[in-house]
Structures are given as C-alpha cells and as structure tokens.
Amino acid sequence: MKTKAKNPFLEEYLDIKKARNRNSFFDEFSKRRELINKYSFAIPDDFAIQKLVEYSPVIEIGSGIGYWAHLVNNSGGKVLCYDDDSWELSKKQKTYTKIYPMSELNKDDFSVSSLFICWPPMDEMAEIYLQMYLENNGKTLIYVGEFGGCTGNDKFFELIQDNFELELRHEIPRWKCINDRFYIYTRV
Numbered sequence: 132m133k134t135k136a137k138n139p140f141l142e143e144y145l146d147i148k149k150a151r152n153r154n155s156f157f158d159e160f161s162k163r164r165e166l167i168n169k170y171s172f173a174i175p176d177d178f179a180i181q182k183l184v185e186y187s188p189v190i191e192i193g194s195g196i197g198y199w200a201h202l203v204n205n206s207g208g209k210v211l212c213y214d215d216d217s218w219e220l221s222k223k224q225k226t227y228t229k230i231y232p233m234s235e236l237n238k239d240d241f242s243v244s245s246l247f248i249c250w251p252p253m254d255e256m257a258e259i260y261l262q263m264y265l266e267n268n269g270k271t272l273i274y275v276g277e278f279g280g281c282t283g284n285d286k287f288f289e290l291i292q293d294n295f296e297l298e299l300r301h302e303i304p305r306w307k308c309i310n311d312r313f314y315i316y317t318r319v
Contacts (some may be wrong), residue, residue, distance in 0.1 A: 158211035172250035186206035201227035241267035
C-alpha cells in the first residue's frame with residue numbers, strides 16, 4: 132500500500148483558516164474561488180481519501196480536473212475519472228489525472244465499482260448517472276456536497292433516499308457558509 136498523498140489544497144486551506152482573524156470574508160471568498168479553480172470545489176482530508184481507497188475501485192462522475200482521484204490513486208486506491216468537459220476550467224487547466232469523456236464510460240464497470248460524485252451541478256447530471264448506476268447493479272455511492280444547497284437536483288436526492296442507506300457521514304474541512312460533507316451510502 133502506498134503512503135498517503137501530499138494534499139496541498141488542505142495545507143493552503145488550513146493556512147487561510149489560521150489567518151481568518153486577519154482576513155475579511157471577502158478576502159476568504161476570493162481565496163476560495165482561486166483554490167476551487169486550482170484544485171476542487173470540496174476540500175479532501177486524509178479520512179475521506181482513505182475511505183475512497185477502501186472502497187476502490189471507484190468511478191468518479193463529473194470529476195473536473197481530477198484532484199480527489201489524484202490523491203486516492205497516489206494513496207493506493209483506484210479511481211477512473213469521467214467528465215463531459217463542460218466545466219470551462221477543465222479546458223484551460225492541466226488535469227491531475229487522466230479524465231475520460233463520459234461517452235467512454237463502460238456501464239458494466241458500475242456493478243464492480245463504487246460511484247463517487249463530488250459537488251455535482253444543480254442540473255440533471257448526477258441524477259442521470261446515479262440512475263444508470265442503479266440500473267447496472269451498483270452498490271455503493273460516495274457523495275460529497277450539500278443537501279438542499281448548491282449541489283445536485285431534487286431527483287438526485289430522491290434517488291439517494293429511495294435506494295440507499297447512510298453508512299457514514301464525515302465532516303470535511305469547509306469554507307464559511309458552505310455545508311458540504313462526505314457521505315457513504317450502501318444500496319438497500
């Protein structure tokens with residue numbers, strides 16, 4: 132097993148958190164935007180990365196530039212990343228790992244992989260791929276985001292409630308006014 136991967140996003144976030152008393156909310160918000168563009172919407176910590184390693188192999192849908200997958204793969208897990216390349220930053224930035232187009236997704240892999248969805252847009256993307264995962268006998272959903280906030284749509288959350296049981300809820304590091312968490316669900 133590989134050692135845990137270096138996580139510069141977490142390190143930069145912790146530095147900002149230490150300086151919160153000196154920084155205004157606007158300064159922190161600006162720094163958040165910069166780090167989202169550089170890494171990911173959500174801040175991975177060691178616990179979340181190790182859980183993803185434990186639940187490998189993993190298929191990540193909507194992976195952006197692949198920061199979480201990079202950490203998991205460098206910590207001994209296996210994540211295959213898929214994105215439709217609609218996120219404008221993925222076209223301009225170097226990715227952290229190989230990102231495959233959604234059109235290359237092999238649905239048969241769903242039955243032997245955990246599904247990871249991190250900060251899905253509020254459109255139907257997460258709903259469509261979670262439904263596909265269910266239709267192909269997927270067993271474990273790992274989700275990072277908000278409930279009733281800025282991620283996913285209502286149908287996505289209905290699919291979770293109707294088909295999965297919460298196994299784990301973990302408080303990941305997060306920005307002011309953001310309520311994302313790390314969840315692991317098992318199919319019922």
